Amino acid sequence: MINITFPDGFTKQFNKGVTGAEIASSISKSLAKDAMVVEINGSLADMSFPIENDSSIRILTSKDPEVLEIIRHDAAHIIAEAAKDLFPDLQVTIGPAIKDGFYYDFAKSTPFTTDDLAKIEARMQEIVKEDNKFIRQEIDRNEAIEMFKKMGEHYKAEIISSIPEGEKITLYRQGNFVDLCKGPHCPSTGKIKHFKLMKVAGAYWRGDSKNEMLQRIYGTAWATKEQLDNYLHMLEEAERRDHRKIGKELGLFHLQEEAQGMVFWHPKGYSIYRTIEAYIRRKLEKHHYAEVKTPMVLDKKLWEASGHWEKFRESMFIVEGDDKIHALKPMSCPGHIQIFKQGIKSYRDLPLRMAEFGCCHRNESTGGLHGLLRVRNFVQDDAHIFCTEEQINSETVLFCNLLREIYNDFGFKEIKVKFSDRPEVRAGSDDIWDKAESSLKIAIKEAGFEYEMNPGEGAFYGPKLEFVLTDAVGREWQCGTLQVDFVLPERLDAEYIAPSGEKKRPVMLHRAIIGTFERFMGILIEQYAGRFPLWLAPVQIAIIGITNELDNHIIGLNKRFIDAGIRSELDISREKVNYKIRNFSNQKVPLIAVVGKKEQLDGTMTIRKLGSSEEQKTFLVDEVIGMIATENKKYLG
Structure with a gap:
């Protein structure tokens, strides 16, 4: 016998080899019908997965948020089956769940048409009605390679070939279709009812531009019809509010081929820009920031010393002249440290809050550029707070209060916080990172914010908080950041005189509230659909x-x-x-x-x-x- 413990602490005994489906049936017919996946000791599994030992479990239905990603994953399998049925010569490659939906990449000799998408979606609906079970199967690695090669699915064979010898290969079957997948999945295709195919785009195999171009079909999938309808309505509203369209209609700005990712501000657009700048400047003055201006071009030596040359080189624009190599600054922090280092600083000078409307350049890929939301030339409401370790908490609280004031004035009431911890590629020892992460977690709690973890997404020099806004149509935008940095002051030799008379390194808090002016302008245009509040309007x-x-x-x-x-x-x-x-x-x-x-x-x-x-x-x-x-x-x- 094995003991199964439920979330409320109740324990029930079953024979060995019981499945989630059998447990659900033992509780009620309605739960057995609605069950999608089972959580076993914290890990999600198919309802058919055998439970052999004492375990804590939770039966999840479509009402549980964790299930939505699985619904979308199932939809990806269903689109692959549908496309393969309609176009037997194509090859299926990969198809993950993504935010708000899913996609699947196909290798096909001719482009998909709008009519093809309609046919694929219709076939998907038929597959849903067939209600075929998702059946998990384990298979030998080499056997799996040969199987997919015989099926003509060479991309799948290539994926499996990259998996080390001896590793377990899992497949999922639905009807006559089989796909490489770790799972879990819902019990059957009939559970996936509320979806829509959205568009076709190009995508390189494995994301490498040296590889062949595939065709990617995007779709969206939801747990209920109401959720799907709300999402489609939001997309319609977002299209109506598109900042590129409104910017053109109102004569705010334009972009052109000769300056990709760089904005031509027209008088009305620049009027809004300058109003935002004046507003931010007033706030900074009230909160005792000193405004500075640093050079746009700095010698390679400084970027090497800061660590940006090694960690950020691919995103920097390089300038050569006088037998020297320079770079357009992608950020202002090394320049601010140079100002801090001028003259002797005492603990009495700290915290020192240094702000700049910093003009920066980053060499974003052409394919990633998107109106004002992703550009190459931008201005940040950049600031750095040089402080002692003991001041991290109080400065974080002050920053969060300022951030709330500003977001509220721009009409953003809902703020989420993500905590981004150490990335794989980083500077500084683990001890320093432990100290930085611990300090920031304590500080954000003291500031009154809850946070969710965003693993591995910190800056190379320190952990960061990301402040996420929700706009008028429910979309989320990451704008503000706060980063705790023990690394750059060490690398660039910043120091102050402590009360004991010894020299110490300051802690450097990197912070921004609106982020980049260009992106924030794009967000505001869409937030207000061009109908700006009186104080912001280019013509009042x-x-x-x-x-x-x-x-x-x-x-x-x-x-x-x-x-x-x-x-x-x-x-x-x-x-x-x-x-x-x-x-x-x-x-x-x-x-x-x-x-x-x-x-x-x-x-x-x-x-x-x-x-x-x-x-x-x-x-x-x-x-x-x-x-x-x-x-x-x-x-x-």
């Missing part, structure tokens, strides 16, 4: 006259607003008033002021608020100026 008010007899008055009003520091525009063209209103509405101007002869005499203007269901209201001109000026002062001082 547009002024229109009922007749052209009022042109001089309209010009005078526009000047009054501009002189008051308000971003104002006018339209004194010969077009009709309704056309002018519609045009400014399409440009998403928050306030549209309409002025007639009565308003001229009364010193008033009638205001329409963009997107408001309220009736238009008439205000004194000075009231409107005061209202906008108050809003600007709230955010910009």
Whole structure:
């Protein structure tokens, strides 16, 4: 007999060799029907997996979040079967679950068409109705290689050939289709009902551009129809909000082939950019940061000393001249250490908070560039806090409070935190990393944030916190970071005089809140769908006259607003008033002021608020100026 312990502590005895499915059936028919996978001593397994020893188990259904990745993995197997049925000559390669869905890469001599996707999806639905079981099978490695070669699946054979001799090979069968897979899977194809194929893209075999190009079909899969419908609606809304489309419509920026990954800011876009910069600068001043400016090009020697040349070289732009090799800076930290090192620093000078709107360059791959969201030239709201080990907690708390203030002002209320620990390629000893990770975990808890682990994703010089925002349509964006660094101050010889008189290394906290201006601008455009709040809008008010007899008055009003520091525009063209209103509405101007002869005499203007269901209201001109000026002062001082 074996003892099976459930999450509530209840224990039940079974004969040896009991499966998750049998355990579920012993509890209730509904659980047996809904069960997807079983967790055995913390590891997920098929419902048919035999449990031979005393174990703690949990039966998971589609309501459990862990099951969603398995549903998507199953969907990948189902698309592979469907594609192979419809196109017997193609080869299946790999097909993992990914965020929000799955993909499968196929080797096919001719491109998939839109009609092909519809046929594959229809065949997938048929496979679901067939409700074939996912059956796990273990096989000898060499036998598996020969089997896939005979099937004409040479990519699968190549994958297995890269697995060391003697390792166990597991396959999964569903009907007549077999695939290489470690599992686990849901009990049968009939469990996977809510999916949709999205698009076809190119992908190199094993991600190497030297290899052949495959065709990748992306799909999405969910536990319920409601989840699928909500996701598809979110995609439609995201497409409507696409910052590239809105940026063009509103004349904010453009990108072109001659400067890939670099932004041409137009006046209205740069107006938003400068407003954000002024807002951040005011916040930094209030929180006692000293703003600096460091060179954009630095000698290779400095990058070698910092460790960036070894760990980050592939992402750096190189500049040669005067028989020397330089690099455009990908980040500002080595430059800030050079400023810190000028003159003798005492413990009384710490913490020293040094900020820069740092212009950086990174040689991102052309295929990875995406509008404002992934660029090669960008500006960071970069800052470094030089402090003692004892000050790590208090500085982290202060930083987190500042970060909350800023995100709240931009309309982001939900913040998640990920803790990224040591990567495989890193600088510094394990003892230093232990100390850095421990310090940061204590500090973030003191700041009042819960966090989830993001293993192996720290910077090469230290662990980091990643602050993730949720936008208006539910998408997540990683923006802010805080990193604890004991390594660079050592490598670049930064030091301060301790109370004892001895020289010590400062701890360096690398931090950013909005991250890069370019990316944050892209996020904001999509967050607001171009309808920026009044304080951020590139044009805050547009002024229109009922007749052209009022042109001089309209010009005078526009000047009054501009002189008051308000971003104002006018339209004194010969077009009709309704056309002018519609045009400014399409440009998403928050306030549209309409002025007639009565308003001229009364010193008033009638205001329409963009997107408001309220009736238009008439205000004194000075009231409107005061209202906008108050809003600007709230955010910009």
